[in-house]
Amino acid sequence: MATLFQERFDCRKGDLPCGWLVERNSDLTASGLRLGSGCIELLSAGNKFIPVIPDVRDCRIEFKVSINYLMGRSFGFLVCFRYDVRRRVGSAVRICCSEESALTIEVGRMVANRFQAIATN
Helix, strand or coil, X not given: CCCCCCCCCCCEECCEECCEEEECXXXXXXXXXXXXXXXXXXXXXXXXXXXXXXXXXXXXXCCCCCCCCCCCCCEEEEEEEEEECCCCEXXXXXXXXXXXXXXXXXXXXXXXXXXXXXXXX
16 A cells, blocks of 8 residues: 655644644634644644545554543544535544543544444443
8 A cells, every 4th residue: 555644744834834734723812733743742632633644445554552640531533534614524443541431442433523322432
């Protein structure tokens, strides 16, 4: 399978990495995304960060995630795929954890920026 997108962390547009679309869904003026040392740092909730790739019928996605527990013991994020930017719908995996509960992974749909769970671990 050909590689369509690989973040090399060497191109910037201001504080943002090149090749990413920010879909703003929050009232924050900052994007909430910046280039770190060999990584992309998600700093605040609300916006979607979408790698700009050609439309594909099927693909494999590989990525690594680490959580900075010094910033807080509760977190949650969505990985959207088969996402249509114009219609704002697609599939998603939601990963979340709080101090009160263990790690939860849910599969579902994104519709108008709302997650609808289909299955939970």
